[in-house]
Amino acid sequence: MDRELLIGIDLGGTNCRLALVDGRGEIGEGSRLSSREFVDAEDLVERLALECRALMEHARRQGGRVRAVGAGVPGLVDGTGTVLTAPNLGILDGLPLGAALEKRLGLPVAVLNDANAIAWGEKIWGAAIDLDSFLALTLGTGVGGGLILGGRLWVGADGCAGEVGHLNVEAHGRICGCGSRGCLEQYSSASGILRSVRDALAQGRDSTLSQINDQDLSAAAVGAAARGGDALALEVLREAGRRLGQVLAGVANLLNLDGAVICGGVASSLDLFLPALNQELFARAFDRPARRMRIFAGALGDRAGILGAAHFACHPQAAWSARSES
Structure with a gap:
């Protein structure tokens, strides 16, 4: 893997997967959680942070460094990384997920809708x-x-x-x-x-x-x-x-x-x-x-969300909104 790595998170209504991603779109070490096991928003954030730290440590042992984290989530996400509403995973409603993970990890964190992450993955590598x-x-x-x-x-x-x-x-x-x-x-x-x-x-x-x-x-x-x-x-x-x-x-x-x-x-x-x-x-x-x-x-199957979220984490300018253009 390249020395500089990213972490991609694909948080769905049923499962949550995390993995290291390199600059070529290759997926490395990863882990999987059940979204249905999260007790509440705080539990979700803490468990995601724990898994991210484990991947950061794995990258360090392999001579790499995690540059940023990207998370695709099943809901509406505003420009600050706050989940406005998530019909299929209600504990995300109103959660400032980006800020919460940045505070715990000390890394830039980009949060986007999971389908947006998949779309971006298919655009970049699919x-x-x-x-x-x-x-x-x-x-x-x-x-x-x-x-x-x-x-x-x-x-x-x-x-x-x-x-x-x-x-x-x-x-x-x-x-x-x-x-x-x-x-x-x-x-x-x-x-x-x-x-x-x-x-x-x-x-x-x-x-x-x-x-x-x-x-x-x-x-x-x-x-x-x-x-x-x-x-x-x-x-x-x-x-x-x-x-x-x-x-x-x-x-x-x-x-x-x-x-x-x-x-x-x-x-x-x-x-x-x-x-x-x-x-x-x-x-x-x-x-x-x-x-x-x-x-x-x-073309990417279940890798699309992780790859798209990871790439987006270091290319936030890829998002284009009415407000950003005004």
């Missing part, structure tokens, strides 16, 4: 290197969005841009953790897909998925069942794709982007729901922006 403008959609516990415009991360006036997971796709639909109803993530996230499956099974629908213990049911299992010809699994994935296409049609008309990068666990089933997504996209968007928008899977 599938979107050659794209000038694109939307990264993260389909995991929720649906996150990271928006790259003109080669820079667009975060908006308050750092809250890109939240496509909370665009409405069903006016009187499922209640969302954000307080609204019918949000995209209630249908196209891994959690939303599983809810659709459970609802259908509860209604007596026939499916091989009924043979799987509820605790073992996953989006990956739904994808595998669909590939095996399970009609319900394929129907649920197509519905998730249709909802995504509904949102991406609006995005295409509004921003005329080069593409959309599908990331997260559900991305492995992209080929199964892409036809339904494209059908909806072309039915709703103007032809020219619809044809411009290429839909493809991310």
Whole structure:
């Protein structure tokens, strides 16, 4: 590894991963925590600081030095590194995470939305290197969005841009953790897909998925069942794709982007729901922006968040907001 290193943190609604990252985008020593085990905000900060110190010490023993820390979190983050709200990890609400970690570590700490971190990772080292403008959609516990415009991360006036997971796709639909109803993530996230499956099974629908213990049911299992010809699994994935296409049609008309990068666990089933997504996209968007928008899977897998957060930590100028330009 290079002598100067970074620490990338990928804090999700289910798991939290930390790792050393070098200047070439290579991931080194790392650790993993369960986000569900954090007792409260103070416990979260202390445990993250403890893991960071261990990585800093590891780097020192290897002749390296950690330069900065970048953390991607599942919520809205303002320009000071404070988490405004995190629907899928409520203990982060109002937490000045950047300042809290800087105080404990004595290092610069950059905090950004987890989907923004993934988008930046795919832009710097992944599938979107050659794209000038694109939307990264993260389909995991929720649906996150990271928006790259003109080669820079667009975060908006308050750092809250890109939240496509909370665009409405069903006016009187499922209640969302954000307080609204019918949000995209209630249908196209891994959690939303599983809810659709459970609802259908509860209604007596026939499916091989009924043979799987509820605790073992996953989006990956739904994808595998669909590939095996399970009609319900394929129907649920197509519905998730249709909802995504509904949102991406609006995005295409509004921003005329080069593409959309599908990331997260559900991305492995992209080929199964892409036809339904494209059908909806072309039915709703103007032809020219619809044809411009290429839909493809991310290249970095679960490394994208760590890599993007780490790189962003030493390149905060990569973020572009309305306020910073005024």
